[in-house]
Amino acid sequence: MGYSLHYYDLVLVCIAASLGTGAVIGYATPVPLPAAIIVLGLVAIAFIGHALFVNGPVDETKDLSEEVDLEEVPNVLSPLGSGSET
Secondary structure (H helix, E strand, O other), X not given: OOOOOOHHHHHHXXXXXXXXXXXXXXXXXXXXXXXXXXXXXXXXXXXXXXXXXXXXXXXXXXXXXXOOOHHHOOOOOOOXXXXXXX
């Protein structure tokens, strides 16, 4: 069973890479560290915004209006007890 990279995996890598690049630039160049982190932090925010609003995690807009029955919610997320409480 192989693993393939998906869009959101790449978004997480881009966020970490932009913040890491800001740290490297801040330490290795005369650019102040806080300025480098802030500027490349804005780049990370742009990646997050694209992942949420441009290429959102739903297939269609009508998916946002569908209600989910409580039985369809995984037990991990269910507000009801799992029955194995100690």
